[in-house]
Structures are given as C-alpha cells and as structure tokens.
Amino acid sequence: MSARRVLDVSGLPHHSFEKDSVWWGNWGLLAIETTMFAIAIATYFYVRQNFQLWPPPLTDTQPPELRPLPYLTVATLNMLLLVISCVPMILTDLAARRGDAKRAHIGLIACLLFGALSITLRAFEFSAVRFRWDSNAYGSIVWFILGMHLAHLITVTLEAFLLTLWTSMRKFDMKHRVDITVVAVYWYWVAAIWILLYAIIYLSPRFSY
Numbered sequence: 001m002s003a004r005r006v007l008d009v010s011g012l013p014h015h016s017f018e019k020d021s022v023w024w025g026n027w028g029l030l031a032i033e034t035t036m037f038a039i040a041i042a043t044y045f046y047v048r049q050n051f052q053l054w055p056p057p058l059t060d061t062q063p064p065e066l067r068p069l070p071y072l073t074v075a076t077l078n079m080l081l082l083v084i085s086c087v088p089m090i091l092t093d094l095a096a097r098r099g100d101a102k103r104a105h106i107g108l109i110a111c112l113l114f115g116a117l118s119i120t121l122r123a124f125e126f127s128a129v130r131f132r133w134d135s136n137a138y139g140s141i142v143w144f145i146l147g148m149h150l151a152h153l154i155t156v157t158l159e160a161f162l163l164t165l166w167t168s169m170r171k172f173d174m175k176h177r178v179d180i181t182v183v184a185v186y187w188y189w190v191a192a193i194w195i196l197l198y199a200i201i202y203l204s205p206r207f208s209y
Helices: 021-048 073-098 101-128 137-169 174-207
Strands: none
Touching: 021 137, 021 174, 073 101, 073 174, 101 137, 101 174, 137 174
C-alpha cells in the first residue's frame, strides 16, 4: 500500500485580499442589492407610463403645479460629495493593502465625515422630491428608492465607524486590513449606484413630456 501524501497548509495565511470569505460574501450582498435596485427602477418606469405628466401634477398648491420637478441642489451636492468621497476611500484601501495603519486610520476618519454629511443631506432630499411618500405612486416609489439607498449609506458609514474605532484601539491585523478593502468596495458601489439613481429621479423627469 502506497503512503498517502499530505499537503501541509499550516503556513498559509488565514486571510488574504480578494480571496477571503468575507470578500465573496460582500460581492454576493452587492449582487442581491443591485437586483433590488433594478426592481425598484423597473417599478419607477412602470409607474411612470401610467401618468401623462411626470412627475404628476402637484394639486395641493394654489394654483396647482403641472410639472413639479424635484429640486436639484441638495441631490446634486450629495452626488458630488459621494463621488469625491471615493478619493479618500481609495487611499484608505491602498493604505490597508500596504499595512500602513496610520494612513488607513486617517482615511477612515475622512470617509466617516463624508458619510455623515451625505446622510445629513439625504434628510433634505426627501423634501426636495416635493411629494410625500403617501401622496401618490410617484411619491411612494421615489421615497422608497431614496430610503433604500439611505439604508446603505448608513450601513457603510457605520462599518467605517467601527473600523475607525478598531484601528485606533487594536492591532492593525490582516483580518481587519481585508475588512477595510471590503468596505471600500461597498463604498464605491454606494457612490456608483447613486449616480444612476440621481440621473433617474432628478434628471430624467426633465426630459419627459
């Protein structure tokens, strides 16, 4: 009987970039959430075809407003803010890969501030829609999309906050370096999906007749 060959893997790292289970789990989550947004967007355009005017007329004002377009200012600022926030997150991502704890910590603090400001701006975006969530189907789907994206903004900002605490109090180990790169991917996704949603909610009604 031949001897069975055994491969010693005890020396292999427990965590690695782009191969860790949390990395794959994060991509699975983003795939699911992207599908959810796709369904919400499809619902938006389905509702849109049921109205002759889009957004529908605002009837609780005197006189009624036929084309109550959503205000652009706050939403545009938030979109630009999220795009700009990707710069410190990229630097944080690179610092984590290098094992540079100080720069990663500073970058996380910067991203945390960007996230908090973006969440604050989102609170003003709901009123910029000019409809309540229960006004009509338009108000309901737009509030749902904004709220769903807000949930991701809060989640990714909380993750950045927890990693900021960890890097300030604990050892900058490989596991949490990987965690930072995973949060970075999530952050890029939150910013990218908002560019699309911004175009749909705030810009597309201006080209509908």
